[in-house]
Amino acid sequence: MRRVQKLFLFVVAITMIGISGIIGWLTFSPPDGLLSASAVAAKMVCSNVFIAKRDAASVIGSDVAFALPHVANRLKISVDPANQRVEVAFRGLFAKRDAQYEDGRGCTLVSKDEIPDRAAPPSRPAKPDALWPAGERVQLSEDKRLLAALNDPALQGPGMRAIVVVQDGRIVAETYGEGFSASTPLQGWSMTKTVNAALAGMAIKDGKLSLDRQNLFPQWAGDARADISVADLMAMTSGLKWSEAGDSPDPDGLENLAKDAAAFARDRPLVAPPGTKFNYAGGSSVLLARLWQNAVGADARAYPQERLFKPLGMTSAVLEADPSGTFLGEAFLFANAHDWVRFGEFLRLNGEWNGEQLLPAGFVDYMRSPVLVSEEGHGPVYGRGQLWLGPGQGFRLPADTFMMQGHLRQVIAIIPSRKLVILRMGLTREDIGYSTAKLLQAIAAASQKS
Structure with missing residues (x-):
């Protein structure tokens, strides 16, 4: 009997030691996967609640559950409206991450007690009561073909949140998913x-x-990375090692764990001579942001607002930054659908707005020029200014079509020959066979003038 009791006590002791070890590990050295999940959830909820003014429960139940299907229900997500802060922890105890909102600057991942610099928010002048793009009023087309394309659920795709069509400088059609609007x-x-x-x-x-x-x-002095040019970063041909796959064992996609995303990307090793290999890399975009910020200097923080968003009337636009102050130019611009298509129309107009040439003459043509090493079967798929080329992807659209594309089936297609800009945004899985191609083709066909 004593032997059984001793064995029982031994098993209990070993179990308690094991549990204590696991708790200690999760407390003092949580795995990167958990830290990343907490960071993604904190940032996502913070941005959508305090920038987009969405209901927190809706964001958690849709966006967070969508992004983190295997761990979302194990995360405790606390939203503090008074301090405009979100805290996330696995099981409410481990891998804690905080995101703090700053008016006009969006949300930033911070340490538990850290309070970011609360600079005065950028001014946002009211828009006149005028037709878009000067104001927000629209005069929608009654064309039946266009409306049929816009309102076809199969063309919209699951999780559609916004579709907007701009023809000859005016919004002619728009529709929004449940709970979303033009604002x-x-x-x-x-x-x-x-x-x-x-x-x-x-x-x-x-x-x-x-x-x-x-x-x-x-940090690149004295090694081959010194040969990387600004043009190489823009064309995604830097040669730096990078993996975009979020589930890859390669850590290069985990920049959300770094307080300085540019330093993380900068310190990647070179795996190909600059200019010789196309590799789609968010790290290149972050480095590009750091470079133009360094070049602009003291005015860099206000540069997106003063130089681009205000002139175009993109009053909803917020470009977020990491804790070091580097703008997250790879993925973290929030703007409403009307403002997103303002930028698309700006590109259609070759960087001119209200008679002022805001980009260098010919720069949009440069952005659209093909990166030859991005050939993927139909021709080059990528342009030198971090945008996509329609023909190279096999899209049955006019040859001058170029696109902005984003995760979860975001797209702005620009077709200069048709004076057409088409936006589709949503929360749509990329493994279900849905493509925006048929939607774009249907709208382009309906919008073609006889």
């Missing part, structure tokens, strides 16, 4: 990359940056 800021994901490239172009126009500049960071 709801939406995350553009990788459509942000194209906006970031345009900001680099504005720094070029201001004489502060050049496409051929090399020796971009002191």
